[in-house]
Amino acid sequence: MDLAISLDFNNKYVPLHRQVYEELRKAILCGRLPAKHRVPSTRSLSQSLGISRTTVTISYEQLKSEGYIETLVGSGTFVCAQLPDDLLRSIPVEHVQKITRPQIQLSKYAHSLVEADVPGITEPLTTINFRYGRPAFDKFPMQIWHKLLSRHCSPVNSNWLDYSTDHKGYLPLRKAIVSYLSRSRAVKCDPDQVMILNGTQQALYLIMRLLIDTGDTMALEEPGYLSARRVFLSQGAKLLPINVDSEGLMVEELKQYTNESIKIVYVTPSHQFPTGSILSLPRRLELLAWTRQTGALIIEDDYDSEYRYGERPIPALQGLDESDSVLYVGTFSKVLFPSLRIGYLVLPKSLAPLFARAKWLNDRHLPLLEQYVLTDFIEEGHLERHIRKMRSHYDQCRQILVQALKEHFGERVKILGEKAGIHLMVKLQTPLSDEEIVQRAGNEWSGNASC
C-alpha cells in the first residue's frame, strides 16, 4: 500500500519512533488508513523509510497499546475496528494540519492586557550596564549562600520537600523578617501580619486584586515606578498622578482632590522612585492624617530603603501609622538578588487572612528551600553584614559617578535626590534627546575601549 510518511531527521526534540507513530496515528484518524485495513509490516515500513526495524516496532507497540492497531496472529497488523467511525470521519482529510475553530474568547482582564505595555527582553546597549535596580552581583556572598543551601539539601533533611501548609510563608522566615524590620525600619508588626510573596510584583498584584475594582481611583507619584503603574492599570484602576518635589509626594496636591474617593495611594517614601527624594517627616504625618480622614490606604513600597548614606533612615510610614492604613511592601531583590523572587507584604491585621487565601488560590506558596536558606541567612547575621558591606560599596560607586558627572558636565548636570538608594537621577542641560545621549555614550565607550 502507498503510505506517505514524512520524517524530519534533523528534529532533535521528536525521536524517529515518535514521528512514525504520529504519522501513522494521523493517517488512521484522517481515514487514510481506514478501520480494519492492514498496515505495512514493520520490516517493509522500515525498509521504505530507511530506518531501523526496531524504531518501527516501538511505534507499532505504542499504537497497539493505545488501541489504534491490533495484530491478528498469522494475518498481520490491522487498524482497529472499534474506533467510532463518525468521529474518524469528522476529521477532515489529508494534511489539514490545523482545524479552524471559533475564536477563543478572552476575559475582560485579558482584553485589558492585549495592549499592555510590559517590558520585553532588553540587552544593554553598551559594555557598561547602567540599568537601575541591579545589585552588584559579584559582591554577593555566594559561598555562604551555598553553605546554607547544602545544610538543608542533604539526604537526612527532606522535610522541606513537601507542600507547605502555611499560606503566609514559612513561619521562621516571617519571624526573622519581623525582627529585621523592627530593627532596621521601625516597622511594627507580628508574624501573622507578614506574607512571604514572590517579590514586590506579586504583593502589588494581590493588593490590586483584593482592594481595587475597575474604575476605583488610586493616587501615585509622578514621576513614579512604571511596573507598579502597569499593575494598577491592568486592574482597571483610575490613576491620579501626584507631583513629587525634593520632600517627596506633594501631599497638599493630594488633599485637593476632595471630590475623588481615593482608595489607595502608592508611595516610595524612603527613596522616591525615580527622583530619589525622601518623604519628609512632616509630609509623612500629613499623609497619615489625610488617610485617617478619608479612609484611603497607603501602599508603602520600601524597595531600597536599606541604602542610605550618612544619616539613619527615617522610619517607615508603617511604623508611624496608628490606624491600620499602611500596606508595607519590601523585597530581597535589592539587598540580595532579584532572581531569588522573595518579597514580603506587611498587612493590617484584619486583611491578613484574606491575603493568605488569595495567595493560596494564586499559586499556593513559594519554594521552600530558599525560604529555609534565607531564614538562616537573616538569623545568623549574614544579611545585615552584607547590607553594611554593600552600603559602603554603593556609597563609593555613587561618589565616583557623581564626581565623574560633575567633572565632565560641570554646570550642565544636576544630581537629583538624597544620598540614598542604588540609583541616581540626573538632569542634563542639553538639547539632545534621551536616545541621542545613550547613543553617544555608547559610541564614546566603544571609542575608549578600542584605544
Place this chain on the structure above:
Amino acid sequence: MDLAISLDFNNKYVPLHRQVYEELRKAILCGRLPAKHRVPSTRSLSQSLGISRTTVTISYEQLKSEGYIETLVGSGTFVCAQLPDDLLRSIPVEHVQKITRPQIQLSKYAHSLVEADVPGITEPLTTINFRYGRPAFDKFPMQIWHKLLSRHCSPVNSNWLDYSTDHKGYLPLRKAIVSYLSRSRAVKCDPDQVMILNGTQQALYLIMRLLIDTGDTMALEEPGYLSARRVFLSQGAKLLPINVDSEGLMVEELKQYTNESIKIVYVTPSHQFPTGSILSLPRRLELLAWTRQTGALIIEDDYDSEYRYGERPIPALQGLDESDSVLYVGTFSKVLFPSLRIGYLVLPKSLAPLFARAKWLNDRHLPLLEQYVLTDFIEEGHLERHIRKMRSHYDQCRQILVQALKEHFGERVKILGEKAGIHLMVKLQTPLSDEEIVQRAGNEWSGNASC
C-alpha cells in the same frame, strides 16, 4: 519630668533601644512631650528605667536623625519646634493604640474569597500518612540535586542572580520540557508555547483570569479535584459537574447541555482525580470533536500521568488535538517534589503572548536557580531515571496496599480505577462514616504499635 515609659524586657523581637525610641516618639506624637519641651537627659532616663546609658543614647540618636528632638549646646535636648502642631494634635491623647478608621473596602474578588474554602494546616491523625499526592520523599535523589545546585551556586557563576527577562520562563528549561513531553506524553508543541509557572495552581489561576469572566460556564468532572474547583469558583465561574465512569468523563452527558455556552472543560484524562479511571481513546476523540463544534477549550490536567503500571500511557489530549483547543497543564510536584513549585502550561500558540504578559504582571518570573538545576536534571537523564525507579516503587506500594485491603476486607472492598497514579480510591461496604473509619484505623494502629 514624669515620663511613663513601659519596656518589655522579654520581647525578643524588639531590642530595648528601639522600645525606648518608640515610646518617646509616641509621647511626642501624642503631645505628652510637646514641641520645644525638654526631654530627660540620657543619664537620668537610663537610671530611671534601669537600663544602660548607651541604650538610651542610641534611641536619642535615632530620634535626632529623624527630626523629633534636637540638642541645643549647653541647654539640653528638646522636642523639635518644626513639627506641624495641627498634625500632632490630630492624634488623640494617651495610650490610644489604634485609631478607628473607616472600614477597608474590599474588591468584588475579595468578597468572593471571604467565605472561600481553602485548606488549612493539616497534620496526619495517625503515624502513617495516607495523604494523596505526596511523593516518597525518602527516595528523592537529594545528592544529585545538591550536586546540580552546587554547580550553579558558585562564585564564578552568578548570571542567574539577575532578573530574568524571559517572561515565559528559562528558555533551556522550556526546551527540555518540550522534548520530555514529546517523548513521554506525545504532546506536540514548541518552546514558545510553554510557560514555566509556580505549579498547577498558578496555571489554573492564570487560565481563569484570562479566559473566564464572572458568570461564564465551565464543565468539570464529578467527582473531581477540589483545588481546581476552588480556583474556578473564586473567579465566579458557573460550574457544570459532569459524571465520571470507568472510562473517565461521560462526554455524552456533556453533549446534552446544548443550551449552555460552555467555555472550558476541565479534565484529568490520564488518571481521573480521584476515581483513577483513564479517559478512553473513543471518549478522547469524542471530546475533541465536541470542542471543535462548540468552540470550548479543554484544560488537560496531567498531574501524575508518569505513573502508569503495565501498559504505556495513552497520549495526551493535547497531542490528539488539531484545533488548538487544549491547554495542557503539568507539574513536577509529583515526579520530583511539591515545594519545588514548578509546573508548566502548554498553550495554543495564539494565547502564549497574553499569558506571558499576565505572568509578568502577576509575579514576573520564577526563581532562576531551581530552573537551572531542573534543566540539567532533565537534560542529563536524571528525571526519566528517577521516574522509572519511582514507577516500580509506587507499583509495589500499590500492590501491597491492594493485597492488604483484600486480605482484611475481602468482599467488602472495591478498588476503583486503573493501575496508575500515586493514589488509590476504594469503596468500603460498611455502615461506618468516613470519620469513623479514620478514627478506627488510628486506634487500630496505636493498638498494634503498643504491642
